[in-house]
Amino acid sequence: MMCELSPKILHEVEGVASSINSNTKLQNLCQDGDTKHQCLTIHMAIHAGVKSCKCDVSGKEFTCKANMGNHMNMHSGIKNHKCDVCGKEYAWKSYLNRHMNMHSGVKNHKCDVCGKEFTAKSSLKTHADMHLRIKKHKCDICGKACTSKSNLKKHMNLHSGVKNHKCDVCGKEFITKNSLKSHAELHFCVKKHKCDVCGKKFTQEVYLKNHMNVHSGVKNHECDVCGKRFTAKNSLKIHKDMHFHAKKHKCDVCGKEFAYKNSISHHMVIHGVVKNHKCDVCGKEFYRKSDLDMHMNMHSGVKNHRCDLCGKEFTAKNSLKAHTDKHFSVKNHKCDVCGKEFTYMASLIGHMNFHTDVINHVCGVCGKEFIQKSSFRAHMDMHAGIKNYKCDVCGKEFAMKSGLDDHMNMHSSVKNHKCDVCGKEFTVKGNLKAHTDMHFRVKNHKCDVCGKQFARKSGLNSHMTMHSGVRNYTCYVCGKQLAHKNGLDKHMNTHSGVKNHKCDVCGKEYAQKNNLKIHMNMHFGINDHKCAICGKEFTQQWSLKAHMSMHAGVKCYKCEVCGKDFGYKTNLTAHMKVHAGVKNHACCVCGKEFTGTSILKTHMKMHAVIKNHKCEICGKEFTMKVDLGNHINKHYGVKNHKYDGCEKN
Template identity: 55%
Template sequence: MHNGAKNHECDVCGKIFTRKCDLKSHMEMHAGVKNHACNVCGKAFTQKVSLKLHMDIHAGIKNHECAVCGKAFHRKPNLKLHMEVHAGVKNHECNVCGKAFTQKVGLNRHMKIHAGVKNHECAVCGKSFTHTGDMKLHMQMHFGIKNHECDICGKAFTQKSHLKLHMQTHIGIKNHECAVCGKSFTQQNSLKLHMDMHADVKNHECAVCGKAFTHKGHLKPHKEMHVGIKNHECAVCGKAFTRKGHLERHMKNHAGVKNHECAVCGKAFTQQSTLKLHMQMHIEIKNHECAVCGKSFTHKNSLKLHMEMHFGIKNHECDICGKALTRKTTLTGHIRIHDCMKNHKSGI
């Protein structure tokens, strides 16, 4: 024993020990004997030294610190595994999809996804998750916990990964390109939603009017329209909108920004949708027909104005003589007559 000779060999794995008592303790590991229990949590261990290391966890002792990032660990093997992350070493590969992991435990967790194992259920909504960590993050969503805040705009997120994706919008990284139209996106999920538009997939239907939408995010403001919720108000004229996007488009009218030009006549418009309606005029598409006289119109709004004429609706009244007219444009022309008469009387 004093000369360092190792005469005690394990019959199971062949490991050799100097002392017989060490071999005995080692054999208990093979036999699954766990006589050393933690008095804090009850977890049992084969060897006393393992219990001692475990007790360091309860005491918060972390003596093994990473020289790269400063993260500390209870055990040296854990630090060693962590260092592989910095080195980019991924020796544990999934035999199903080929994804590689730094640690075996990461691969084991990943394999549960392929197996469809979801043992962690949310107590609020019943949604199940493969990993307990994912379930905990999900629970934060229910309780509105958002600990990851953007330093640039202040927007907060439940998960760090969501903040990371959000930061790409600020620096303009768009690695996900649409194979149909070439439009690029910051996030893979945004591209996926965009592709649904090309495929005309509309799974989100309004329970009130039956109108269907590609994105769930578009259905929500549409429902607000039914109940008259308009939270987005123009600071210039006070007009309110259901959606922020509609307000932004409206603000371009005030700014006089007209980026959408007609390729036929050169007329420019503030909005793409207005240009689209204008183009119908050039190709003489008139899908809006009057039920009274059969006259057709390019724009739905033009038909609406035309119908007011049939029903005698005159909402535009002259402030000078009180005469009411069907259209605003007609009223403008009518006021010019008053101006001409005024100028004639004054001798101008």
């Protein structure tokens, strides 16, 4: 006998009759005592949708009392069917049979759309709903829709935060059973699936597939709340929890709040008073041993992680991963100020601190401020005296390899970094960056002493050392003291006699580039500093400052031989040559020698017969101003010179 509505054979449904309780009378379902006819009658009730048996507990309806009886076992907790492999128990034998397929690995149910195979037909049905986008079950808290009621139930556990699934190996707890299963694989499973790009291994092929999206830069998962996109679905899930999860866990020390308990546990380590893990090389201390191990790789210089694309090597695996992403990722995040593009939004946020001048890291030794943590750490190594990178050309040592690389460009004189605004070229990218900031950044930091303004507070702090008079760097050749180390380095070039900066106009050479720049202003007549009293203009501010002291009658430089005072140090230096009898400046016409260039310049006017100084009384002209002064004294009978041994003036 066969059902007219279904090709189901009777002997397949006879199991329904065998599962019926012995007290159940088939005669209640059909007056005919034939067993096969009774089975067919039960089967036909399924097509008709007739459900005459109702559960008093949950209200669920069934077509026959046998199915309701099995259902009641679920309420009573009776599970008579046990798996011989893992010991799991079930209320229904059909559930046990379905469970056994998982151990055998037999997957008889295949999806016609994507070809994915399943052990149970119900799993295939749930999977098919995903293709059809059928999501009937919606979460009342966050609005997420699920394909099945069981998935919705699992989802609700995320909101409740209840973790009923515990790992037997490490004791870690999980909200969902699936999460526990994935975690257990880390303890026992072999990672057979390897990424060809970065070499990372995975336990399942689906994890490798999701990982490859990171390299390709494809982000198919978008947040419905803020629009942020992610490469992996799990990353999106974690991100959405931030929108809907209340931050119930608060740090008692700093007050910071967290959504998850494990997050606050990880955070509390930072507040730990004791750092038990200390570096034997530099003495730096760490809260965790893993951080110390990672730090030790920096000292050893061992780089076991190499990029397969460019060959660059790294000490840490995560550094290689971040580097590999640069090869494949698209830079979709652009700075609105300078136009620089970034792969990650976090990198752009860190970059914006340069424009906003946000200082997050302050050195406890010298008070210097830093925007980036990496720069701060490199600076602290300088205080510790750690310099593992040495230049083979000049022997200069550096704390970071990047500093050595930038320094080597100075020896090669290659300037690959060009400013897009003014076209100025630089050997080091960091110098270009600092130069670019000058174009775009406002100078909000003003010196209270001289009024000079700076773009960064660190620049102002460095400038203030000049006013304080603190000079910690002393030249071992001449004993001159300087406020900054870079100033000492430039000063040492004057002793070495090396002059690499040559004037293109007159050919004069200088040891420092800044002196050449000042000299060039003389050729082009650039005098930005003007005296408010007499109107005289100067190329440098310090020259104007020294000139102003003359108006005030202040002469700070005194000759120790004759006691004569001078307003300029250069005048004192030239005067000392008179006492020493040094005459290095000779006239090219008559050969007469002089102690200074200014005296030689005045002497040359005599040969040129240039008489710019005229007496207003008699009209006589003179080449030198001093001669005119002596001449005017004769008109008025003034005699300034008295000779020893004679009373005549």
